[in-house]
Amino acid sequence: MLQQKWTPQRIWLLVGYAAAAAALFSAPMFASDFRLNLLAKFLAFAIVALGLDLIWGYTGILSLGHGIFFGLGAYAMAMYLKLEASGGMPPDFMGWSGLKELPYFWKPFENFGFAVAMGILIPSVLALVLGYVTFRNRIKGVYFTILTQALVIITTTLLVGQQAFTGGTNGITGYSTILGASLGSADTKRVLYWITAAVLIAVFILCRYIVGSRFGKVLRAIRDGENRVRFIGYNPAIYQMVIFTISAAIAGIAGMLFVLHVGIISPSMLGIVPSIEMVLWVAIGGRGTLIGAALGAIAMNWAKSEFSTAYPEGWLFFMGGLFVIVVVFMPKGIAGLIGQIKFRKKRKEEDHEGIRNPAV
């Protein structure tokens, strides 16, 4: 991919990306505070979707447990924010759970740098451990997916049960400042939005780099024929572990950004439903295309927000209808359709980001 020629398509693609990036960065000029806040949340979701696409779209590992990695990142950030709000005292929920002293593992989270590091490290290590015990033992496909679901249940039960340490079902909310800047002020929000947009673009570039590299080719080979890859002499388990860990780290980063914009994290955001929803965004957007995954996340969440406002009672039916239409009639998702139009004439050539056009 690196040696790709400057074909017109590639130039158009780059122009398109540049336009999208410009639109992202200039959004604060057009959107109201509320809309900007929503958009920022969607961008955080788009980041998870990118990570999820790496493992599902490109490596063929379906994880229905990405809510955990997202949530662990979010909790790390929430712990920092909560301690900043309470001035290092035990947060309110510890008080009403009968805990007088700040637990030792909460203390270091007073440090912003530590919290951010943990927000990436904890999901990564968990993913690495899970990957180690599963991929090395050649647990794959549906069995792996079920394991990730089990992990979701374990994590949410743990978070709900340890109310004194985690805030229970309520989760952690009620923040005031980040690094001394008020979270409520419009300026802070704008800066946080820009940070989120920048992170999204950075993650996107990172993912493109991974996908385009030799490493990425092996990943796709694993997706299309794991045994063949093994026979050639590669060890798929290592590749799967690495990409799964990267994906979890990305989810952790997204979780941290999510908390900054939404102002609450609770076990319900880590649950089975959000975990499946994340996979749906990727499916709807078009798995195996990075831009599709990101667009899918933004589009589906935007639709959800608009529908639920317009039809507070019936919005779920609209969402369901949308899912059915896309899944049944556009199996390659939104990006697949766009890709099909764009490259219709060049069908035989190697296409952008590995979308394989359906047989005619």
Place this chain on the structure above:
Amino acid sequence: MKKRLFYQLGLLLVAFALVLAGCGGNNNEPASTNGEASKVTDAPAEDGIKVGILHSQSGTMAISEVSVIDAEMMAIDEINAAGGVLGKKIIPVLEDGASDWPTFAEKARKLISEDKVATVFGGWTSASRKAMKPVFEELNGLLWYPVQYEGLEASPNIFYTGATTNQQIVPSVTWLLENRGKKFYLLGSDYVFPRTANLIIKEQLKAEGGELVGEEYTPLGHTDYATIISKIKEAKPDVVYNTLNGDSNVAFFKQLKDAGITSKDITTLSVSVAEEEIRGIGVDVLEGHLAAWNYYQTTDTPTNKTFVENYKKKYGDERVTADPIEAGYTAVYLWAAAVEKAGSTDVAKVKEAAKDLEWDAPEGKVKIDGETQHIYKTVRIGEVQSDGQFKELWNSGEAVKPDPYLKGYDWAASIQPTE
């Protein structure tokens, strides 16, 4: 191939049209649980005062919260029929919290900053309130929260029209100790309300000479109580204090009856089982068990008679009223009265006017406590009858002053927040 492409493009268009319909649907779709009350924004905003109604209309909590929406809509309709507030109609703007706490926060933000509503009536679970609280405090909005809860909170931007612990749990424990026995078994769902409530009960038992013989928590939605029931049999408590929520109550009470334990053997007092839940659980298994609330459909006040009549007339004879429904209804009236008194919907002015405001609610006379923004409520202990209604066994006589931090109780010192 070409045909197929057009076909797919067409479908994409349909999907897109759906999305557009979603965005544009605000104005022309009756969007409520009841038909006529909800021409949401037919009239331009200048002609009325917009208020937000933010409850779960989907998800696990919808079954409870939809009735509260009905009650709030009914109050709004009644007030509008009588001329509105400050001579203007109240226009409800409905949003779905979807039983998801971050969604509650998002929708609260939307109602305040986009719709510019004067106030919001909403929430059911403590988690949803905790999620909305920072939003209301940040944007200086006003929230009316209609459900009994675990206390230890008094936000300057929230009015609490449900009971706090000293208006429900604490007096009911005292009553049980005096009338039913000393040995308590605590059973609850595993979330904030039961855990906090039980923390308080344990302190109270220590102080008032009760004895704790067991404490169990089950995850929300748990349905197998065989183990816990055998533990209860072994512990031989006088009272099972039940803070289970939702479906779990159905399973617990059925299995309790199957195990041969009736209300004559062990008293069970629930704090989350009201008339609506009785319909779901079944009267046969609940008969004789107790509950603690501030209002029952059978509560004998003149206002309640008309309230129940109107509610049934509007929503159907089979519907019942219950404590949170009444609290939601009361909230709307209290807000309207405060706005009238203030002559404005400005949050600071409404809060000022709300101080010591009194109103004849279906549950009896209520009064807003200016300091905590909770309301004075009468405590009532009721026994489930064979018709699915409660018979009041005891009440506090007068409305009890709210004390969310339990400052008036020496034994509660260890529960109070450190700050």
